[in-house]
Every structure is written in structure tokens, then in C-alpha cells.
Amino acid sequence: MHIVLGTTPDDTLAAFAARAAEDPGVVGLVLSGSRVHEGMPTVHSDYDLHVILRDRQASELAGLDWFRSAHLDLVVIPLAEFRTRGMPGRPDHFARYSYVHAEVLLDRLDGAIARILDEKRRLGAEEARAAVDGWLDAYVNQTYRSLKSYRDGHPAMGHLDAAESVPHALEVLFALHRRVRPYNKYLRWELERSPLGDRRWGADRLLPVVERLLADGDPDTQRALFTDLEEAARKAGHGEVLDSWGADLELLRHS
Incomplete structure (x- = not known):
């Protein structure tokens, strides 16, 4: 042809x-x-x-x-x-x-x-719930690994894990709203044209967080993002996933 x-x-x-x-x-x-x-x-x-x-x-x-x-x-x-x-x-x-x-x-x-x-x-209700549970666990795992590396004196490895946590965090955030995570090229486009309903997830606030984590994995920025995502996930009924991490979550909450 x-x-x-x-x-x-x-x-x-x-x-x-x-x-x-x-x-x-x-x-x-x-x-x-x-x-x-x-x-x-x-x-x-x-x-x-x-x-x-x-x-x-x-x-x-x-x-x-x-x-x-x-x-x-x-x-x-x-x-x-x-x-x-x-x-x-x-x-x-x-x-x-x-x-x-x-x-x-x-x-x-x-x-x-x-x-x-x-x-x-758009994600179906059950599909979205399963997606949040899976991606939330992956996000917590990657963030926990990152902050352990920073704590133990391995900042380069902590930075790498922080960067790898970003896609998981975005999957959680969009799935919480039953939205398909956009390709990175369209992330700003989506946030500006179809807001997620919370100022914390607006392009002017979320994208600087993403850029900081990709730039250097800053632990304080990681903890601030986790705090916001934990609140949103618990409000949506995904506390069981978070609670399965037990005391390990303390590393994600406190410096």
C-alpha cells in the first residue's frame, strides 16, 4: 500500500x-x-x-x-x-x-x-478504586525508599527514587478523580483546562512540586506532597492501603 x-x-x-x-x-x-x-x-x-x-x-x-x-x-x-x-x-x-x-x-x-x-x-468507579489502591501503594513504597536513602546518607539514590515516585503520585491523583493520567506533554494542558477541583492540584502549585522532585528529590517537598495525597486518599476511602504501612509512614510525615 x-x-x-x-x-x-x-x-x-x-x-x-x-x-x-x-x-x-x-x-x-x-x-x-x-x-x-x-x-x-x-x-x-x-x-x-x-x-x-x-x-x-x-x-x-x-x-x-x-x-x-x-x-x-x-x-x-x-x-x-x-x-x-x-x-x-x-x-x-x-x-x-x-x-x-x-x-x-x-x-x-x-x-x-x-x-x-x-x-x-474516564475510569469506571471500580476501575478507579483499584487503580488508586495499586498506585498509592507503589507511590508510598517509592517515597519510603527515597526518604530512607536520604536518612542513611545516600542522597543520589534518594533522588532517583523520588523521581520514580512522581509518575505514581500523578496516577493516584488523576485516578482519585476518575481521570486517565495524561501523557506528560499534556499535563499542564489538563490541569489548566480541566482542573481537579482543589487548589493544591492546580498547575501553578503542583507542577513546581513535580519539577522540584525531579530536580533534586528534596525530602521536605516529598513529605509535603505525601501529606496532601494522604489526606485526599483517606477522604476517598483508601486508608486501608496507607494503614498497611504501619509505623513506616512516620518517615514520610516527619523530618
């Missing part, structure tokens, strides 16, 4: 979308990436497009899976796989956020493509 690039990414997308729409094996087209995040596209931005097929044998476009160019990036995927892509327990769970703001360009299934997307956009 061959794709002819147009003069601009817009031209290339329009030509390919028209071609795909004429293919009876294509049941949906979904746009994701920076183009669906207002204010994020640059002169370097391409279009990220999911082409959804009835099955892998339904169209010759299946051969274009993972096509990459300066104008257009493709994921060509069967409907059955699209239903589960990015969901918990999948090896491609990392792809979940790509669907949060995705736009449907074509849906031949009477709204089924849109409904599948809606299931991906």
Missing part, C-alpha cells in the same frame, strides 16, 4: 480520510494526538489517525498499520481490538490517554465507535 502525501498535513488527512471512507471494510476513523488538544499543535504536528476495520481481512488498508510520515501517523486496528485497546490489564494500557479527547471522523456502526471511546475517556 502507498500513501501520497499532499502539500500540507491537512491535504494528506483529507485525501486519506476520503479514501478510507470509500472502503467498506473501514467502520470508523478516530483522530487523536496534539490535533485534538486545542492550542497544542505546532508547525511540526502531524495527524494521528486510527483506522478501525471490521476485521484484519476486511481491507487492504490493514497493511498500513503503523505507517509514519511528517503528515500522518496511522494505527490500523480491527474493531474487536479497538474495543479493548488501552484498557486495564492490556499490554497497550499506555495508549488509554490517546482516546480521552479523541474525535470521531467516521462511524458506520450507528454510534458504536463513539460509545467505545466514551468507555475509554
Whole structure:
């Protein structure tokens, strides 16, 4: 299969979308990436497009899976796989956020493509609870390891563990609000456009904390973040995870 690039990414997308729409094996087209995040596209931005097929044998476009160019990036995927892509327990769970703001360009299934997307956009209640429990335990573990290293005179290792705790903390924070953690590129964008409802989690307060932990792992900053996350987690009913750490939590609470 061959794709002819147009003069601009817009031209290339329009030509390919028209071609795909004429293919009876294509049941949906979904746009994701920076183009669906207002204010994020640059002169370097391409279009990220999911082409959804009835099955892998339904169209010759299946051969274009993972096509990459300066104008257009493709994921060509069967409907059955699209239903589960990015969901918990999948090896491609990392792809979940790509669907949060995705736009449907074509849906031949009477709204089924849109409904599948809606299931991906937000965590279900039970899914969110399990996610918070798992990530909270991982966050506490990483922070505890970091602060032990600082206490025992190994600041470089403490810094490394502090940096590794940051993704866990962000997973907890977004899951507490039944939100999918954004890719780092879109973290400020999400916090500014869809606030988490607490000033402590606003971009102007949370991002300096993240930057400080990544810069040097400052123990006082770690403890301040833990205090805020502990309060939020207990309020949401996740105290059992925290209490399982027993007296070890004292290291995270006091300098």
C-alpha cells in the first residue's frame, strides 16, 4: 500500500480520510494526538489517525498499520481490538490517554465507535478504586525508599527514587478523580483546562512540586506532597492501603 502525501498535513488527512471512507471494510476513523488538544499543535504536528476495520481481512488498508510520515501517523486496528485497546490489564494500557479527547471522523456502526471511546475517556468507579489502591501503594513504597536513602546518607539514590515516585503520585491523583493520567506533554494542558477541583492540584502549585522532585528529590517537598495525597486518599476511602504501612509512614510525615 502507498500513501501520497499532499502539500500540507491537512491535504494528506483529507485525501486519506476520503479514501478510507470509500472502503467498506473501514467502520470508523478516530483522530487523536496534539490535533485534538486545542492550542497544542505546532508547525511540526502531524495527524494521528486510527483506522478501525471490521476485521484484519476486511481491507487492504490493514497493511498500513503503523505507517509514519511528517503528515500522518496511522494505527490500523480491527474493531474487536479497538474495543479493548488501552484498557486495564492490556499490554497497550499506555495508549488509554490517546482516546480521552479523541474525535470521531467516521462511524458506520450507528454510534458504536463513539460509545467505545466514551468507555475509554474516564475510569469506571471500580476501575478507579483499584487503580488508586495499586498506585498509592507503589507511590508510598517509592517515597519510603527515597526518604530512607536520604536518612542513611545516600542522597543520589534518594533522588532517583523520588523521581520514580512522581509518575505514581500523578496516577493516584488523576485516578482519585476518575481521570486517565495524561501523557506528560499534556499535563499542564489538563490541569489548566480541566482542573481537579482543589487548589493544591492546580498547575501553578503542583507542577513546581513535580519539577522540584525531579530536580533534586528534596525530602521536605516529598513529605509535603505525601501529606496532601494522604489526606485526599483517606477522604476517598483508601486508608486501608496507607494503614498497611504501619509505623513506616512516620518517615514520610516527619523530618
